[in-house]
Amino acid sequence: MKIVVIGGNAAGMSFAAKYKRNQPSDEVVVIEKRDYISFGGCGLPYFAGGMFDDTERMISRSPEQAIKSGLDLRISTEVVSIDRDNKQVEVLANGQKERIDYDKVIICTGARPIVPSFGEYNPENVFTLTSQEDGLAVKAAFAEEKNQNICVIGAGFIGLEVFDAADHLNKKVIIIERASRVMSRQFGADMVSAVEQSITEAGADLRVDCSVEAIRDADAGGYEVITDKGSVFADVVVMSLGFKPNTEMFDLDKHSTGALLVNEFGQTADENIYAVGDCAVAHHIALNQSVYLPLATTANKQARMMADNLSGKDVYLEGFLGSSCLKVLDYEMACTGVTQALAEESGIEHKISVISDKNQTDYCPGQEDIKVKLIYNPTTKVILGGEIVGKKGAVSRINALAVAITAKMTTSQLGYLDFCYAPPFARTWDALNVAGNVAK
Numbered sequence: 339m340k341i342v343v344i345g346g347n348a349a350g351m352s353f354a355a356k357y358k359r360n361q362p363s364d365e366v367v368v369i370e371k372r373d374y375i376s377f378g379g380c381g382l383p384y385f386a387g388g389m390f391d392d393t394e395r396m397i398s399r400s401p402e403q404a405i406k407s408g409l410d411l412r413i414s415t416e417v418v419s420i421d422r423d424n425k426q427v428e429v430l431a432n433g434q435k436e437r438i439d440y441d442k443v444i445i446c447t448g449a450r451p452i453v454p455s456f457g458e459y460n461p462e463n464v465f466t467l468t469s470q471e472d473g474l475a476v477k478a479a480f481a482e483e484k485n486q487n488i489c490v491i492g493a494g495f496i497g498l499e500v501f502d503a504a505d506h507l508n509k510k511v512i513i514i515e516r517a518s519r520v521m522s523r524q525f526g527a528d529m530v531s532a533v534e535q536s537i538t539e540a541g542a543d544l545r546v547d548c549s550v551e552a553i554r555d556a557d558a559g560g561y562e563v564i565t566d567k568g569s570v571f572a573d574v575v576v577m578s579l580g581f582k583p584n585t586e587m588f589d590l591d592k593h594s595t596g597a598l599l600v601n602e603f604g605q606t607a608d609e610n611i612y613a614v615g616d617c618a619v620a621h622h623i624a625l626n627q628s629v630y631l632p633l634a635t636t637a638n639k640q641a642r643m644m645a646d647n648l649s650g651k652d653v654y655l656e657g658f659l660g661s662s663c664l665k666v667l668d669y670e671m672a673c674t675g676v677t678q679a680l681a682e683e684s685g686i687e688h689k690i691s692v693i694s695d696k697n698q699t700d701y702c703p704g705q706e707d708i709k710v711k712l713i714y715n716p717t718t719k720v721i722l723g724g725e726i727v728g729k730k731g732a733v734s735r736i737n738a739l740a741v742a743i744t745a746k747m748t749t750s751q752l753g754y755l756d757f758c759y760a761p762p763f764a765r766t767w768d769a770l771n772v773a774g775n776v777a778k
Contacts (some may be wrong), residue, residue, distance in 0.1 A: 339361070339364045339365075339441045339442065339681075340364065340365040340366075340367070340439060340440055340441050340735050341354075341357065341364065341365070341367070341440065341441065341442045341443070341444060341648075342367045342369065342398055342427050342438055342440040342442075343367065343368045343369065343443075343444045343446060344417050344427070344443065344444065344445050344446060344447055345368075345369070345370065345445070345446030345447045345448055345615070345617075346368045346369070346370030346375035346376070346404075346411065346413070346446075347370075347375065347376065347377060347381065347446065347448055347615070348368070348376070348378070348615060348634050348637045348638055348641075349446040349448070349614045349615030349616075349637035349638065349640070349641040350368060350375075350444070350450060350615070351368070351375055351376045351399060351404065351642070352447035352637065352638045352641035352642055352645075353444055353614065353641035353642070353644055353645045354366050354401075354404075354409055354444075354645075355404075355407065355409075355591050356642050356645035356646065357648060358409055359647050360645060360646065360649035360651070362408060365410060366408075366409050366410065367409075367410040367411075367412065367438060367440075368404070368409055368410065368411045368412065369410065369412050369415050369416075369417055369427070369429055370411070370413050370414075370415065371414065371415060371416040371417075372413065372414070373401075373414050374397060374400075374412050374413070374470065375399060375400075375401055375404060375411070375413065375601045376397055376398040376399040376400075376402065376404075377396055377397055377469070377470055378398060378634070379396070379468050379469065379473075379634075380397040380466075380634055381396045382396070382467050382472065382473040382476075383467065383496065383499035383502065383503045384478060384499075384501050384503060385473050385747075386467065386473055386476040386477045386480055386500070386503050387480070387502070387503025387504065387506045387507060388477070388480070388481075388503075388506065388507060388650050389503075389506070389753060391423065393400055393470055393473060393474065396470070396473075396637060401413050403624070406732065408569065412429065412431060414419070414431060414432075414730060415429050415430070415431040416429060416430050417429055417430075417587070418430050418435065419585075419587065420443060420588070420611070421437070422608060422610075422611070423695060425439060425440050425441070425610065426438060426439055426440065427440055427443060437754065440522075440529070440610070442610050442611070442612065442648065443610065443611045443612070444604075444612045444613070444614065444641075444644070445585075445588065445598065445606075445611065445612065445613040445614075445617055445618070446613070446614055446615045446617065446637075446641070447556075447583075447584040447585065447615075447617045448583075448584055448615055448616040448617055449466070449578065449582055449583045449584055449616035449617060449761050450581065450582055450584055451463070451466035451467075451468050451579070451580075451581060451582075451583035452577075452579045452580045452581060452582050453466060453577060453579070454550075454577075454579065456550060456551075456552050456553040457552040457553060457554060459552075459553045459554055459555050459561060460479075460555050462554065462562075463479050463485065463561070463573065463575065463579070464561070464572045464574075464575045464576075465479070465574070465575070465576050465577070466576070466577050466578070466632075466684065467496055467576060467578065468496075468581075469589070476500075476574075476576065479573075479574045479627070480503075480504065480507055480509065480574070480581070480737075484573065485509075485573040485574050486509055486510055486514070486573060487509070487510050487512070487560070487571055487572045487573045487574070488500075488504045488509045488510065488511045488572065488573070488574045488575075488576065489511075489512045489514065489561070489563050489570060489572035489575045489576070489644075489681065490504070490511060490512070490513045490514070490576050490578065491514050491550055491563075491575065491576070491578065491579060491705075492514075492515065492577065492579045493513050493514075493515035493517075493519075493520035493521065493544075493546070493577035493578075493579045494520075494521060494523070494578055494580065494591065495521075495578075495662070495664055496578035497513065497515075497520075497576075497578035498513075498520060498521070498664060498666050499664060499665075500576050500578060501513055501537065501542060501666070502665060502666055502667065505540055505541075505542065505667065506554060509541070510541065510542075510543075511542040511690070512542070512543040512545070512563075512570050512572065513537070513542055513543070513544045513545065513694070514545050514548050514549075514550055514563070514565060514570075514582045515544075515545065515546045515547075515548065516547070516548060516550075517547070518531065518546055518686070519534065519546055519548050519771075520534055520537075520544070520546070521628070521671065522679065523677070523679055524662060524671075524673045524677055524724050525671065525673060525677065525678075525680070525727070526677075526678045526679070526711065526725065528692060528703060528709075528711075529671075529692075529709060529711055529727050530671075530727070531727050532669070532707075532709075532727065533666050533667075533671065533727060534546075536666070536667050536668070536669060537667070540667055542703075543570070545565070545567065545570075547567075548565050548566065548567045549565060550564070550565050551562060551564050551565060551566060552564040553575060555573040556571060559573075559659075560572060560573045561573075561575055563575060569706050571592070577756065581616060581632050582595075582596060582631075583595060583596045583598070583616060583617045583618075583632075584616075584617055585598050585599040585617050588768060590607060590608065590611065590613075591607050592608045593619050593628065593630055595630045597616075597617060597618050597619045598613040598617055598618045598619070598620075598628045599619055599628065600612065600613050600614075600619060600628075601617050601655070602621050602654070602655070603643075603644060603647050604618065604640060604643075604644045606642075607721050612648075614637060614641045614644055615632075615636075615637035615640070615641065616637060617631040618769070619631075620636050620640060620657065620658050621656075621657035621658065622657055622658060622659070623656055623657040623658065623659055623675075623690035623743070623744060624659060624675040624676045624722045624723060624743055625676060625680070631658055631660045633658075633660065633662065635658075635661070636658050636660075639655065640655060640656075640658075643655040656744070657746070659674045659675045659723075659743055660673075660674065660675070660741050661674040661675075661736060661737070661740045662674070663732070663733045663736060668729045669727060669728070669729055669732075670726075670727070670728055670729065670730070670731070670732035670733050671726075671727050671732065672725075672726045672727075672732045672733045672735070672736035673723070673724065673725045673726070673736065674712070674723060674724055674736050674739055674740040674743060675721070675722055675723030675739075675740070675743045676688070676713050676722040676723035677713065677723050677725055678711065678713060678725070680723070681713050681722065681723070686722075687715060687716060687717070688713050688714065688715065688716065688722060689713075689715070689716040689777070689778075690711060690712070690713055691711070691712045691714070691749070691773065691776055691777035692709065692710070692711045692712075692734075693709070693710050693769070693772050693773045693776050694707060694708075694709050695707075695708055695709075695710065695765075695769040695772050695773075696708065696765060696769070697728055697729075697730050697731040697764070697769065698730075698731070698761065698762060698763055698764055699761040699762075699764075699765055701761065702761045702762045703762075704730055704762065706728055706729040706730045707728060707729070707733075708726065708727070708728030708729075708730075708732060708769050709726065709727045709728060709729055710724065710725075710726050710735070710769050710770065710772075710773040711724060711725040711726070711773075712724050712747050712749060712752075712773050712774070712777050714748075714777060718748065719748040719749045719750060719777070720742065720746050720747070720748055721739070721742055721743050721746075721747055721748065721749060721752060723743065724736065724739040724743070724773075726739070731763075731764075731769075735768075735769065735770055738754075738755075738757070738770060739770065749773075749774045749775075749777035750775075751769060751774070752771070752772030752773065752774030752777075753771055753773075753775035753777075754771070754774075755770070755771065755774070757770065757771065
C-alpha cells in the first residue's frame with residue numbers, strides 16, 4: 339500500500355513513523371512545505387522567554403533521521419491539489435509540479451493563527467507565536483533592551499504563556515482580552531479570580547471586556563493599540579487569538595470551525611482520505627460528540643491509533659477529554675472533560691460543585707490553597723469534567739480526574755478513592771476526595 343501524508347509536524351510524523359514501523363514494506367510519502375519537521379511549538383513561549391536557547395530542542399526528529407527510517411520525505415514541497423477520482427496528489431517543489439499516486443491520504447495540515455485585520459502598520463514587531471520562525475523573531479524582539487512594553491492580545495493558553503515569559507524577562511506587559519476573564523473557554527470566573535489578581539499584582543495591565551479595534555504606528559516608534567476602552571502603547575505586540583484549521587483546499591465535509599469531519603478512526607467521507615491533528619475534529623468522551631481539540635496530545639495519540647488501525651491491528655481509541663494545563667506565575671491551572679463553559683454551551687444536563695481546600699498538610703513547607711470544581715450529571719452523579727487551580731498540585735490532580743472521567747466514575751466513588759498520602763503531598767482526605775464528597 340502507498341500512503342501519502344500531507345504535513346510533517348506532530349500528527350503527520352507520529353502517523354508516518356508508527357505506520358512505517360508496522361508495515362516496513364509499504365511506501366509512505368510525507369509532504370512538508372517547510373524545511374523542517376516534527377517541531378514542538380508548545381515550547382515557543384519558554385524559548386522566547388529565555389528559558390532555553392536552542393530551537394533544535396523543540397524538534398524531535400530531523401529530516402535526515404526520517405529518511406533513514408525509510409520514509410520518502412519531501413520537504414520544501416507544497417500540495418497543490420488532490421485528484422480523488424484518479425487517486426493522485428499534485429505537489430509543487432522548486433517550481434516543478436509532480437503527481438503522486440496514493441492508496442490512502444492522511445491530511446495533517448494543522449492550523450494557523452487567527453490574525454484579524456487591525457489596519458495598516460509596520461509588521462516588524464507584531465507577531466504570532468506558532469512556528470520556529472515566530473519563536474526566533476519574538477525572542478530577538480524581547481532581547482532588545484528598548485522593547486520594554488509588550489502588548490499581548492488574547493488571554494488564552496499562548497497569551498498567558500507569553501505574559502509569563504515576558505514577566506520572566508521583567509518586561510511591562512499589557513494583556514487585552516475581549517471576554518470577561520482570562521481563559522474563559524476553560525475556566526469559570528470563580529476559578530480564575532486569584533490568577534487575575536496575581537497577574538495584576540505582578541505589575542501587568544490586565545484589561546478584560548476589552549476589544550482591539552486597530553493597531554497604528556506610534557509617532558515616536560512602537561505601536562498604538564486602539565481598543566474600545568482607550569489606547570495603549572507597545573514596543574512589541576503578540577497576537578494569540580486562536581487558530582483556524584488549514585482545510586480550505588479540501589472539498590470534504592467540515593465542522594463549523596472549518597476542521598475536517600472524521601469518524602472515530604479519523605476517516606473522512608472519502609474512504610481513502612483520513613485527517614488528524616489540528617485540521618480535524620476528535621471525539622469527546624464526556625460529550626459523546628465530535629469537537630475541535632487543537633492539542634498536541636490529541637494529534638499524537640489519534641495519529642498513532644490510525645497508523646495501527648490502518649496496519650490491520652485491532653486498536654481503538656475511545657476519544658479525548660481536552661485535558662489541558664498551563665503555568666501562570668506561581669499558579670497551575672488545569673482542566674479536563676466538560677468544563678462549565680462547555681456544559682452551558684452544549685446544553686447538557688449538569689450540576690456544579692466547587693470546593694476550596696489545601697494541597698497538603700500545614701506542618702510541611704509548601705501548603706497552598708487549591709480550588710476544585712466538578713461538573714457532573716445530577717441524576718447519575720457520573721463526573722463529566724473538572725477545573726483545578728492552585729499554586730502546587732493542580733496539574734497532578736487533573737490527571738487523576740481525567741482517569742476518573744474516562745472510567746465513568748461517580749462523585750461518590752471519587753470521594754472514597756484511595757489516593758496516596760504523605761504530609762508533603764496531600765492531606766489524609768485529598769482535595770479530590772473532598773470535592774467528591776461535597777458534590778450533592
